[in-house]
Amino acid sequence: MGLGTYVRNIRETLGTIFEGMAITASHFVRKPFTIQYPDRTEIRVQDSLPFRYRGLLDVDLEICTGCLACERACPIDCIVIDAEKDKQTKEMILKRFDIDLAKCMYCGLCSEPCPTGSIHHTPEFEGADYSLESLVRRYVKAPVVAYKPPKGPENDADVGPILARGLRYLDEFASPGDPKARE
Amino acid sequence: MQQFADYLLDEGLLAGMPKSLGYVLVVAFFAFVLLNFIMLVAGVTSWLERRVWARIQSRIGPNRVGPQGAIQWLADGIKNIMKEDIVPTAADAPLFKLAPYLAMIGFFGAWACVPFGDGLIVADLNVGVLYITAVTGLVVVGILMAGWASNNKWALLGGIRSAAQIVSYEIPAAIAVNTVILLTGTLSMQGIIRAQGWAPWNWFLFDNPFTFVAFFLFFVALLAEGNRTPFDLPEAESELVAGAFTEYSGLRSLLFFLVEWGNLYIVGALCTSLFLGGWQVPAFTDNGFLLGLAQFVVFFAKSYFLVFVAMWIRATLPRVRVDQLMSVCWKYLVPISFVNLLGAMLWVVAFPNGWLPMRLGMFLFGVMTTLYFLMRVAFHLRRARPLMTWNPIA
Numbered sequence: 001m002g003l004g005t006y007v008r009n010i011r012e013t014l015g016t017i018f019e020g021m022a023i024t025a026s027h028f029v030r031k032p033f034t035i036q037y038p039d040r041t042e043i044r045v046q047d048s049l050p051f052r053y054r055g056l057l058d059v060d061l062e063i064c065t066g067c068l069a070c071e072r073a074c075p076i077d078c079i080v081i082d083a084e085k086d087k088q089t090k091e092m093i094l095k096r097f098d099i100d101l102a103k104c105m106y107c108g109l110c111s112e113p114c115p116t117g118s119i120h121h122t123p124e125f126e127g128a129d130y131s132l133e134s135l136v137r138r139y140v141k142a143p144v145v146a147y148k149p150p151k152g153p154e155n156d157a158d159v160g161p162i163l164a165r166g167l168r169y170l171d172e173f174a175s176p177g178d179p180k181a182r183e
Numbered sequence: 184m185q186q187f188a189d190y191l192l193d194e195g196l197l198a199g200m201p202k203s204l205g206y207v208l209v210v211a212f213f214a215f216v217l218l219n220f221i222m223l224v225a226g227v228t229s230w231l232e233r234r235v236w237a238r239i240q241s242r243i244g245p246n247r248v249g250p251q252g253a254i255q256w257l258a259d260g261i262k263n264i265m266k267e268d269i270v271p272t273a274a275d276a277p278l279f280k281l282a283p284y285l286a287m288i289g290f291f292g293a294w295a296c297v298p299f300g301d302g303l304i305v306a307d308l309n310v311g312v313l314y315i316t317a318v319t320g321l322v323v324v325g326i327l328m329a330g331w332a333s334n335n336k337w338a339l340l341g342g343i344r345s346a347a348q349i350v351s352y353e354i355p356a357a358i359a360v361n362t363v364i365l366l367t368g369t370l371s372m373q374g375i376i377r378a379q380g381w382a383p384w385n386w387f388l389f390d391n392p393f394t395f396v397a398f399f400l401f402f403v404a405l406l407a408e409g410n411r412t413p414f415d416l417p418e419a420e421s422e423l424v425a426g427a428f429t430e431y432s433g434l435r436s437l438l439f440f441l442v443e444w445g446n447l448y449i450v451g452a453l454c455t456s457l458f459l460g461g462w463q464v465p466a467f468t469d470n471g472f473l474l475g476l477a478q479f480v481v482f483f484a485k486s487y488f489l490v491f492v493a494m495w496i497r498a499t500l501p502r503v504r505v506d507q508l509m510s511v512c513w514k515y516l517v518p519i520s521f522v523n524l525l526g527a528m529l530w531v532v533a534f535p536n537g538w539l540p541m542r543l544g545m546f547l548f549g550v551m552t553t554l555y556f557l558m559r560v561a562f563h564l565r566r567a568r569p570l571m572t573w574n575p576i577a
Contacts, residue, residue, distance in 0.1 A: 010515065017500065022556055024239045024499045026563035034243045 038126075049123040052172045054106045056124045057099050059139045060162050064118040066092035066146030070110035078103035079110060079119075083146065092146035097139040102132055111173055116149060117166025120173075184213055184305045213305060217294055225445040226256035232444070232494045239498040266433035271334060274430065278332035282325050283431070283438040289321025290442045290449070297452045298372045300462045300478035311372035312360055315453065316353065319408070322442065323349050329439070330427035341426025344505050345410060351509060352407040352414075355516035359401035362394055362520075362527045363387050363457045366537070376461030386460040389545035390537055393527035398458045400520050402489070405453065407512070409446040412497040416505050447493055451486030459485050 035041060066083040082096035111120050154160050188209040192202060237244025245252035270276055296311040298304040308314050323346050330342015366387060367378040379386050387394050407414040428439045455461055462478035
């Protein structure tokens with residue numbers, strides 16, 4: 001190896017090491033990219049997800065009409081509803097509303113046909129548990145009367161906000177970005 | 184320390200026993216204190232290395248175990264101690280068990296001459312530097328023994344490569360030391376530090392261009408001796424498991440790793456004593472205790488800065504192949520160090536007491552280089568791209 005190559009090797013080594021250490025030093029003084037999930041994030045991850053994120057399912061039993069559209073729509077049969085029409089009062093009585101979250105594939109086919117937006121996806125995704133049985137969510141504790149939507153605007157102060165949220169969910173879910181598309 | 188021990192024994196400590204036995208006990212006590220200090224430094228260095236490494240790679244590193252993860256090394260140490268002690272059946276059991284202790288003795292013996300302050304040294308031998316270079320040679324015996332006794336072909340190869348590397352890099356290291364000895368005339372560590380001053384232009388680093396080059400030669404050679412990246416092929420974690428230490432588990436492997444991290448500190452301490460002025464501080468107070476404390480702090484800060492530079496280099500440079508490693512040593516470092524020594528000899532003949540303009544000039548050169556380096560760092564910071572990933576929660 002000639003003298004020129006020798007000197008060039010030394011110069012290149014020193015130059016590249018110098019530049020390389022400058023680059024790593026510039027990284028050393030920057031903020032790291034790491035997100036320290038789950039306890040040291042700036043906001044809860046669930047709060048940063050979009051409104052129509054398809055997380056775990058939830059049922060607002062106050063506005064469930066007992067139409068069984070979600071049970072029919074589910075491709076995996078993870079929703080089981082027991083609903084009977086009471087002979088005397090002609091009202092639907094909901095005796096059982098079970099969703100097996102272990103089977104659910106979060107496709108959203110059940111929330112689309114719901115008339116009031118009672119069954120909907122939440123931004124919650126941390127559902128892991130130690131037992132499979134705890135993943136079966138039972139939403140009916142005692143038999144309740146199903147909801148009958150009134151002809152005009154809903155005036156009940158308890159049910160009003162829930163119905164408003166449910167309808168907003170349906171608007172966004174069925175036609176994202178265009179709230180007037182669903183009529 | 185010798186005078187301190189004599190002073191203690193004269194004051195009547197351990198009065199009931201013969202003087203020599205009392206002396207041995209005092210020395211054993213000092214050795215015990217030093218060993219604790221070293222293990223603490225080695226452990227904290229392992230945690231600090233992981234944090235520094237991580238920040239250079241834009242991540243965080245261990246920060247959960249204690250405040251900022253500061254007792255992570257303790258958790259790792261306890262975990263290692265609790266592991267099963269496996270001695271392979273076909274391994275040479277006495278040698279296998281002896282090897283970590285030999286490496287440990289070689290490493291620990293070097294600390295006897297590390298000067299923490301004026302008078303804060305365990306033994307101020309008048310051949311201090313030579314003693315350190317010689318005693319760290321025992322580490323080579325330990326590594327070779329580990330490689331051979333493991334009864335593992337690749338461990339043996341790793342041990343041989345490691346031994347070849349350490350032995351080859353002793354030469355440029357020793358020649359660089361000689362370059363400094365020319366200026367002091369003594370091998371004693373305290374003597375070398377006393378020949379320097381507290382101001383940067385009085386350090387040997389900036390004394391003349393030959394010692395400047397010798398500093399970098401020495402630092403690189405010591406990195407290679409400690410099996411640190413970019414020269415860590417013998418124990419490359421991603422390539423050879425652990426080279427010579429593959430078959431070691433539990434406390435035995437912990438000893439080898441403590442030797443590696445502690446060696447980093449010896450690198451820093453040697454470079455500071457020889458080139459960066461050691462513990463020299465301006466005499467700002469009459470209080471002896473305060474002055475000693477300031478000296479200790481200054482020495483520790485300087486050597487730890489060099490430890491940080493070694494960690495920084497580890498995070499920056501890729502590994503060199505073992506033949507490239509040997510070629511760097513024999514084709515580049517050895518000839519350059521000899522030429523350097525020749526130049527230093529001529530300089531000492533021309534200026535026996537040094538030449539102040541050259542010292543100031545070299546110091547200015549050093550400052551310019553540091554400023555240029557900071558300019559490059561700022562350039563890279565300006566060019567930093569924004570986060571490419573959608574990251575709403577950070």
